[in-house]
Amino acid sequence: MVTSSFHATITSTTPPDAYCIAAAHLELPHTLVDSMMISSSGVGGEGWKFIQNIPSEEVCPFAMDFDHSKYPLPSVIHFCQHYQVDKFFFSKRKMPHDIFTCDFPLLVEPPMDIGSGKYLSFIAPNRPATERKSISPEKEKMEAFVVCALTKAVNDASIHFKTRHCSEGGWNDKKTYNLWSGKKS
Numbered sequence: 001m002v003t004s005s006f007h008a009t010i011t012s013t014t015p016p017d018a019y020c021i022a023a024a025h026l027e028l029p030h031t032l033v034d035s036m037m038i039s040s041s042g043v044g045g046e047g048w049k050f051i052q053n054i055p056s057e058e059v060c061p062f063a064m065d066f067d068h069s070k071y072p073l074p075s076v077i078h079f080c081q082h083y084q085v086d087k088f089f090f091s092k093r094k095m096p097h098d099i100f101t102c103d104f105p106l107l108v109e110p111p112m113d114i115g116s117g118k119y120l121s122f123i124a125p126n127r128p129a130t131e132r133k134s135i136s137p138e139k140e141k142m143e144a145f146v147v148c149a150l151t152k153a154v155n156d157a158s159i160h161f162k163t164r165h166c167s168e169g170g171w172n173d174k175k176t177y178n179l180w181s182g183k184k185s
Contacts, residue, residue, distance in 0.1 A: 047074030061116030102166035115144030
């Protein structure tokens with residue numbers, strides 16, 4: 001329990017900054033935990049080491065049906081970036097606004113071998129094949145994990161919505177919406 005108090009005039013600071021200033025002033029002991037979240041692939045100070053420990057051929061299947069007792073994982077995917085491997089893509093800003101409707105299809109799932117080292121490049125959405133960019137096996141693995149996990153999460157959420165709000169058998173359960181192209185196939 002902290003019994004002393006700290007009073008200062010702090011202008012233009014964020015709550016985390018204010019906490020850090022007060023904690024330093026009070027000499028509160030801390031333990032830095034930098035493995036709880038993943039966000040931007042390859043950035044230090046995140047839990048990507050857990051993803052790298054998953055065998056390459058298991059990345060997508062594990063991301064879609066994870067078991068913390070088999071491989072430990074970060075607790076949070078902060079999906080503030082876009083993630084892409086080959087023509088498989090996830091970005092919250094590209095998500096259609098009508099995805100949670102009875103008629104809208106589910107997202108196309110990536111192949112289960114994505115992340116295995118077979119897809120060492122990407123093409124940005126709506127760009128020509130001549131603009132393909134190479135990525136390392138490590139980056140492929142990180143990006144594939146997030147693409148697979150978030151595609152599954154969105155499809156699960158959509159199914160949850162549809163089974164509760166659409167007439168029985170009256171909803172689209174086909175996995176035909178391609179987020180990369182922005183088209184239904």
